[in-house]
Amino acid sequence: MRPPSEAERVLDVRGLDFSYGQNQILFGVDLPVARHQITAVIGPSGCGKSTLLRSINKIYDIYDGQSASGEILFHGQNILNPASAMGADNAALRAKIGMVFQRPTPFPMSIYDNIAFGLRLHRNVSRADMDDIVESALTRAALWDEVKDGLHKSGLGLSGGQQQRLCVARAIAVEPEVLLLDEPASALDPLSTAKLETALIEMKDSFTIVIVTHNLQQAARISDYTGFMLQGRMVEFRPSSEAFVKPETQAMRDYVTGRYG
Numbered sequence: 001m002r003p004p005s006e007a008e009r010v011l012d013v014r015g016l017d018f019s020y021g022q023n024q025i026l027f028g029v030d031l032p033v034a035r036h037q038i039t040a041v042i043g044p045s046g047c048g049k050s051t052l053l054r055s056i057n058k059i060y061d062i063y064d065g066q067s068a069s070g071e072i073l074f075h076g077q078n079i080l081n082p083a084s085a086m087g088a089d090n091a092a093l094r095a096k097i098g099m100v101f102q103r104p105t106p107f108p109m110s111i112y113d114n115i116a117f118g119l120r121l122h123r124n125v126s127r128a129d130m131d132d133i134v135e136s137a138l139t140r141a142a143l144w145d146e147v148k149d150g151l152h153k154s155g156l157g158l159s160g161g162q163q164q165r166l167c168v169a170r171a172i173a174v175e176p177e178v179l180l181l182d183e184p185a186s187a188l189d190p191l192s193t194a195k196l197e198t199a200l201i202e203m204k205d206s207f208t209i210v211i212v213t214h215n216l217q218q219a220a221r222i223s224d225y226t227g228f229m230l231q232g233r234m235v236e237f238r239p240s241s242e243a244f245v246k247p248e249t250q251a252m253r254d255y256v257t258g259r260y261g
């Protein structure tokens with residue numbers, strides 16, 4: 001297996017620098033993201049993994065003093081360039097590049113409306129179509145069977161693992177091309193984690209996924225490519241089948257063998 005060719009990349013992060021105020025956190029980060037594959041980003045706490053995801057869907061843009069430079073090419077356009085069509089419209093960008101955060105963030109409304117609300121922000125959908133979309137999103141997020149008889153109960157009444165899958169369902173209902181997941185299983189028990197992982201693998205047919213995880217077994221199990229970050233830099237980027245077996249750098253060898261971080 002080889003790194004994704006340029007034609008295979010739906011997203012291509014090149015030379016990304018990021019600063020919180022005066023504090024530079026990312027230094028020339030590259031991350032090629034192959035279409036319909038799962039790309040894992042791993043590395044010790046504080047190395048900049050979440051910051052990288054926050055840059056890709058430009059969520060940082062709503063905060064003062066946070067800035068990104070370099071290139072994040074999405075369909076060939078640099079989304080960091082406000083003069084490009086994608087760079088000028090963050091709402092449209094976030095419909096195409098969805099994000100699920102580490103802590104489940106269901107809205108304080110019913111399970112059904114958690115999905116419908118997000119979708120209505122982006123387009124007009126008839127009631128009948130909405131029912132189908134809600135069912136399809138919950139099915140793909142491996143939650144449908146558990147909630148189908150209580151769709152009008154509050155999303156806040158679900159367990160943490162179910163809430164996280166609800167957030168995945170909410171994100172995919174909009175049909176993004178890319179789904180960014182920031183440690184989505186960090187607070188989940190093994191059964192919920194397994195369900196989420198199965199759902200993600202099945203979702204590959206429809207979406208391109210980038211996942212930040214501290215769980216190396218999880219990265220090895222579900223990802224096709226792995227990027228290893230250290231102190232704001234992308235130190236290694238490899239097909240996952242090789243990355244965990246024969247890391248190229250001493251730093252990644254130390255990390256995957258538990259001697260670092």
Ligand SMILES: Nc1ncnc2c1ncn2[C@@H]1O[C@H](COP(=O)(O)OP(=O)(O)OP(=O)(O)O)[C@@H](O)[C@H]1O
Pocket residue numbers: 020025043044045046047048049050051052
């Ligand atoms: N809003 C913020 N303002 C200032 N500094 C921040 C902010 N968010 C993160 N940082 C800093 O940026 C660095 C990278 O943080 P980031 O959350 O991207 O790392 P991470 O690799 O995702 O960590 P973890 O694995 O612990 O979640 C850290 O030094 C952190 O303190």
